[in-house]
Amino acid sequence: MKLVGDFRSKPLLEATSPLGAGLVLTVGQSSSLGGNITFELLKR
Amino acid sequence: MKIAIIGTGHIGGGLGRAWAKKGHEIIFGTRDAAAPDVLSLCKETSARASSVGDAASAAEVVILAVPHAALEEVLQNTGALSGKLVIDCTNGLGPGPSLMFGHTTSAAEETAKKVPGARLVKSFNVQGAENLVNPVYNGVRATNFFCGDDADAKRVVQGLVEDVGFEAVDVGPLRNARFLEPLTLLWISAVQALGTREIAFKLLRR
Secondary structure (H helix, E strand, O other), X not given: OOOXXXXXXXXXXXXXXXXXXXXXXXXXXXXXXXEEEEEEEEEO | OEEEEEOOOHHHHHHXXXXXXXXXXXXXXXXXXXXXXXXXXXXXXXXXXXXXXXXXXXXXXXXXXXXXHHHHHHHHHOOOOOOOEEEEOOOOEEOOOEEOOOOOOOHHHHHHHHOOOOEEEEEOOOOOOHHHHOOEEOOEEOXXXXXXXXXXXXXXXXXXXHHHOXXXXXXXXXXXXXXXXXXXXXXXXXXXXXXXXXXXXXXXXX
């Protein structure tokens, strides 16, 4: 697992923590969606 | 849009509730249209219930929301689905759970072979029914992926996914169901690890 920052213009963990997620599954690059993408696990 | 939902369980019922709120006309296809839980669901969604064949023939869109093990019997009763938009919500899971079909084919591709001429799209297979009730997490829409080979059908599915409240992401041709179906196992594993079904995937992008 590799962490990459700057999603939503914030460090990734900072971006996910307000959602209560705290779990990053994969990080990768995709040209089909026109840029860098990653998954976030949303959790209530 | 007139939508036949084959299956009145958590997924079928959840989709019916969400789409009814958006003004779609729902027909549930079921073995027992007079069952108390089916009647209750119909009342709640202003829908009607009928046999699987009558529901499928009456609708523009047919949703397969039954356990994969029941699919063979269901498809024997739907009648010809050629030309119809069919959304496959099923997961071909075996013990473990494990994938019944994997890597060189998928449950969706195998189902497509059984419904010649249908415009089959895979979607709504990577989440629990809880997410159909509320797919928004602290203001963030969870992602619902879909894939298929018919561009017009996928435009319709995109709207139906958004009508449930998800972010809709087209991940390509139907063969990419080979990747969506294993994602279900990841969701199940995360449920077991975290002890809650109130979780969903979100695709972040720049």
